[in-house]
Amino acid sequence: MSREEKSIDFSTVLGSAVHDMKNSLCLLMQSIESLGQSLIETDPVSRGHLASAHYEAARLNTGLVQLLSLYRAGSDNLPLNIDEYHIEDVVEDLLATNESYLNHKNMILEVTQSADLVWYLDADLIGVLLNDVLVNAMRYSQKKIHLSVYTEHEKLVFKVEDDGLGYPQNMLDAHNITMQNCDIGEGRTGLGLFFARLIAQAHTKGKAKGNISLENGGSLGGSVFILTLP
Template sequence: MTADVAHELRTPLTTLGSHLEAMIEKVWEPTTERLKSCHEEILRLGKIVMDLESLERVESNNLKLNKAPIDLMELTNSVCVTFEGELSNKNLELEINGTASIVSIDKDRFSGVISNLLSNAVKYTPDGGQIRVLIQDSPDESIFVIEDNGVGIPEEELPFIFERFYRADKSRNRKTGGAGIGLAIVKSVVTAHGGSITANNCTQGGCVIEIRLPKNII
């Protein structure tokens, strides 16, 4: 893991260092655009550090889940509201269907799961595309499904996308700032709840991720 962390931190640090050095030595003028670029790299570093801290907490044996009966549909709707601006910027349609489904989960941590998956869908769905979320209920489990009509994931990459630091399309993730940590956190939180998560490509294009949460685990 140490080598992976070093690799993820090296790129933004190198970019930040070279930009600042060029401005200090007056090779570049400290324009607003260049200062903004430095600020973005600092934010990226901060995001990587926070994700690493979250992953460490989630994967530790001492993880404490503050579970309570939560309506998965209601929680999903509340998280999706926070993405209205990003959806509007890309002219994306978000469709939420299904039914109420009460399950015992840690509200804050599972909000993070939904937010992470929705953020990925927004990033990789083309402008004017569609994202669909479905909540299903059964006596034994609650099911959360999110589907987009983006580029999908190469079939040979699907078994590995939930591994830490794994990125199915490395050039695409560099562009969007991903470090390959988010889906590892998602899987760890789902597993801590006794659930399962799978990812598949849609026949018409895009990706579908399904989470199943058992109701018999308190």
């Protein structure tokens, strides 16, 4: 066997492994949701444990996608599956993924979106990006989260606001975080922020690139995450 035949495309192997793990996690999350529905309302402790398990499984799922995407980006091979999507469907999938945790934590998620929005994007990667943002908002907010989707200056905007304490100053300052400088030990920063910027900037139209921005304040007084796509 030649050296070329012995060589392994690690990206392909990693992609296959991540795909299998994601499938297993999805089945696990479905089982958790089904079990949660079978529990009576008078057993809040068990339902709370299930909600936490669902939350952690969702975080693992996001982490797997981030791992694969960051590896491929480091190899200059980040494939995008750009297609035309109804944004209402993207938002609906996002809400369905987090419905269980929202209900168990008695959190209020308000959604405001322009009607009949259609856009070209990678729905899977954008979905993972937004899910990570929403999961963080659920973790750090007190009660309310607001997701708004609209167009501005011929660009698509996703804005996630919460009523928590807001982003720490080091995150607000990290506008151009690099892989070498990202601190994976910082809860709301590190890989998540780097991944979000990576996926946003991979969406291009002519010379325009997608971007993310972080603010404090907004309509709920907490953190504000804004994703803009050309």
